[in-house]
Amino acid sequence: MTPVEAAGPDAILKIRDLRLHFPVKAGLLKKTVGYVKAVDGISFDVYAGETVGLVGESGSGKTTIGRCIVRLYKPTTGSMHFRTGAGLVDIAQLDKRELQPIRRDIQMLFQDPNSSLNARMRVGDIIAEPLEIHAIGTADERRARVEDLLEHVGLGAEMYNRYPHQLSGGQRQRVGVARALSIEPRLVICDEPVSALDVSVQAQVLNLLADLQEELGLTYVFIAHDLSVVEYISDRVMVMYLGKLMETAPTRKIFERPAHPYTEALLNSIPKRVRGGHRKRFVLTGDIPSPVNPPAGCVFHTRCQYAKDICKTETPPLRTLPKDPYTSVACHLVDELSLSPYYTAAERADLEPDRA
Amino acid sequence: MNKLGGSGGERRFSFFGVRKKNIESGIQDEYQLLTVRQLMIRKFLRNRMALLSFIALVIIYLVTLFAGFFAPYTARDADSKLTYSPPMTIRLQDPETGHFHLPFFYPLRGKRNMETFQLEYVEEREKRIPIQFFVKGEPYKALGIIAWDVHLFGSSDPEERLHIMGSDVRGRDLFSRIIYGGQVSLSVGIFGVLITIAVGSVIGTLSGYYGGVFDNVVQRVIETLRSFPQLPLWMALAAAIPPQWPPEWVYAGIVVVLAFINWTGLSREVRGLVLSLKERDYVHAAEASGASTARIVRKHLIPNMASHIIVTATLAVPVTILGESALSFLGIGVRPPMVSWGLLLNDAIKIQNIVLYPWTLFPGLFILVAVIAYNFLGDGLRDMVDPFSR
The missing domain is CATH 1.10.3720.10 (MetI-like)
Known part of the structure; x- marks a missing residue:
């Protein structure tokens, strides 16, 4: 996916100013004393066929966005226009019945296959469940489709009658993939689909996802906290902090020329050996602030090593860089800072043949 | 783990290797194919007390379900000559001669104690009454529908009643x-x-x-x-x-x-x-x-x-x-x-x-x-x- 196509007009999903505030209740009468601003004014587009990586620390709201898109949560305000056969439909406020046809097009892949598969159901029944819900095909047709899917995700049709506990972690996640794909969705929200897996298995599942995307023309929103995973699978990366977008940019650009101090800090947190020992680096300290009471001004200023006075008072908007139309950054100091990249140009050159 | 080095570490490593081999050579395969239900049944069978209790309850429920057959008398069957009779002893041996017989009992005879006015029961040793299995007795309805009159056990003499757990104020058999x-x-x-x-x-x-x-x-x-x-x-x-x-x-x-x-x-x-x-x-x-x-x-x-x-x-x-x-x-x-x-x-x-x-x-x-x-x-x-x- 080239940036030109990504910026094209045919977005499959257009999210505008999405907010999800969970009320915090306290006291005997359960009075609302505040809100957890899990997602606080986020806008972005997802284009058909691409993979958007969504990264951030725990508590940054990335999973919440995913759950809003599949409408496990109802956003407080904002719009989510999804492209259907009948044009763009705002799915943010639809009720259960109106959502039913949309649900065929958007599926979710969960983080932990141990808890996302019902231990009392056979693998075949788990994968067939979305088909059953949408009453697709006869029982025999569904079975044939499930066996086909099992082969597709590399499990083999004989797994049909197994129970999840009889499978390994990687096999279980493949079942999760098969379930998500059984009703042929166009958009798949992958919520940290490999974080619970062994490193060796992670690569297999990522490759499977990449192959299936190519084969079926899927669009992924890929939520992760592991930047190396995101680098591998994403075309674009969106960096989130405390319910807000900090930076969105093409994947290579993020690693070579981070534009936001938080992006730099995340990249610095990846362990990396350089010639002659460990590199010196700035490491994020402390925890992400409470989303009930986010800091004023730039939400990141409390942990930012470059923060100036303006950062504490004024909230920086997400602005597209004049010199780079595919990068948007929410930082006052974007023009002043020169941030250290994850790869230097020389390292990138070394890596490049491998990526080809 | 294997960086720890030393002979102890090595030995431990090989020990794990052996165990893993054993698991791989079949045991695990069999185990993996068990369904949740099979695992549950295994687990239950391993708990002896629970199993024993389960069997006991099945027996108790079967006995009460077929009460008419297992009880020697019906619940209302009274005998005014044997009120509050104590449990009768089922014997195999004649206490006087020492000879062994098939199970039998001695009937009880009530006698008023003229000092306390209590009815006191003594065994009538002259009369040895064999206990009969599948004896014909009072009619009842098995499961409430099938009319039958065979009881699992009972006195062979309809005139002499057997109360293995005694009787109540109206002479009804407590066991039944x-x-x-x-x-x-x-x-x-x-x-x-x-x-x-x-x-x-x-x-x-x-x-x-x-x-x-x-x-x-x-x-x-x-x-x-x-x-x-x-x-x-x-x-x-x-x-x-x-x-x-x-x-x-x-x-x-x-x-x-x-x-x-x-x-x-x-x-x-x-x-x-x-x-x-x-x-x-x-x-x-x-x-x-x-x-x-x-x-x-x-x-x-x-x-x-x-x-x-x-x-x-x-x-x-x-x-x-x-x-x-x-x-x-x-x-x-x-x-x-x-x-x-x-x-x-x-x-x-x-x-x-x-x-x-x-x-x-x-x-x-x-x-x-x-x-x-x-x-x-x-x-x-x-x-x-x-x-x-x-």
Whole structure:
């Protein structure tokens, strides 16, 4: 996916100013004393066929966005226009019945296959469940489709009658993939689909996802906290902090020329050996602030090593860089800072043949 | 781990290697193919007490179900010559000659003690009456439909009655009455718990799944009900059953009264389970696919709660049995001519009866056995519910 196509007009999903505030209740009468601003004014587009990586620390709201898109949560305000056969439909406020046809097009892949598969159901029944819900095909047709899917995700049709506990972690996640794909969705929200897996298995599942995307023309929103995973699978990366977008940019650009101090800090947190020992680096300290009471001004200023006075008072908007139309950054100091990249140009050159 | 080095580390490493090989060569393959159900059954069979209790309960239920066959007499069959007769001894050996015979007993003859005016029983040693198996006796209806008159055992002489656990004030055979009484006492447990399951799990699921005002109201009602002392509340409710009702209705009334408090415990347990299960990712996955609430409850919640409900229900059966016994013992439970273990214990309500006729306590022994067996069974089932734990 080239940036030109990504910026094209045919977005499959257009999210505008999405907010999800969970009320915090306290006291005997359960009075609302505040809100957890899990997602606080986020806008972005997802284009058909691409993979958007969504990264951030725990508590940054990335999973919440995913759950809003599949409408496990109802956003407080904002719009989510999804492209259907009948044009763009705002799915943010639809009720259960109106959502039913949309649900065929958007599926979710969960983080932990141990808890996302019902231990009392056979693998075949788990994968067939979305088909059953949408009453697709006869029982025999569904079975044939499930066996086909099992082969597709590399499990083999004989797994049909197994129970999840009889499978390994990687096999279980493949079942999760098969379930998500059984009703042929166009958009798949992958919520940290490999974080619970062994490193060796992670690569297999990522490759499977990449192959299936190519084969079926899927669009992924890929939520992760592991930047190396995101680098591998994403075309674009969106960096989130405390319910807000900090930076969105093409994947290579993020690693070579981070534009936001938080992006730099995340990249610095990846362990990396350089010639002659460990590199010196700035490491994020402390925890992400409470989303009930986010800091004023730039939400990141409390942990930012470059923060100036303006950062504490004024909230920086997400602005597209004049010199780079595919990068948007929410930082006052974007023009002043020169941030250290994850790869230097020389390292990138070394890596490049491998990526080809 | 292997960087630790040293010979000890190496040995340990190879030890793991050997073990892994063993696992790979078959044992694990067999283990992996077990279904959840098979794992559960294995687990249950490993708990000896639970297994023993289960067998004991099956036997007790079969005996009470076919009470007519197993009891030598019917529950109302009285003999005025043998009131409050003590348990008769079943003998194999003639105490005088020392000869061995097939099982027999000596009939009891009552004699008034002219000092205490007590009826005292002595064995009539001249008359040896063999115990006969599959003896023809009083007619009864097996399972309430098939008319029959064969009993498992009994006196071979219809004139001389055999009371292996003594008799009551009207000379009715206590053993037979205990078997018939088991029909009431044990079925109260089952029916009471069925109502408990039905009401408790429906209300628990609704209040856990929907929460909100309904949940709030239900929880406050449950708290109120549970803050009453159980027995007085039961007594008050049982006393409200109209005395003119026929015994069958009273029986149904008692079942309802007993379930009235029990459902609260189960509904809380189910509510907690629903609260935790509805946040599982497989439920989210079903929701994201557009599953209806009914489908989520049916396919995801109930199968994952069923085992817990069964355990709670099993542990609620003895509570119900004890409750019925307590009410009947106090005379506000089931009414004659119905028989129940609590009602039979009512004979032992006076201290002088316990001293003079201690065998009237036998029904208590049966309550004890049934309650203990249910508790062990419940424990075993609880282990079984979690088949993946060791």
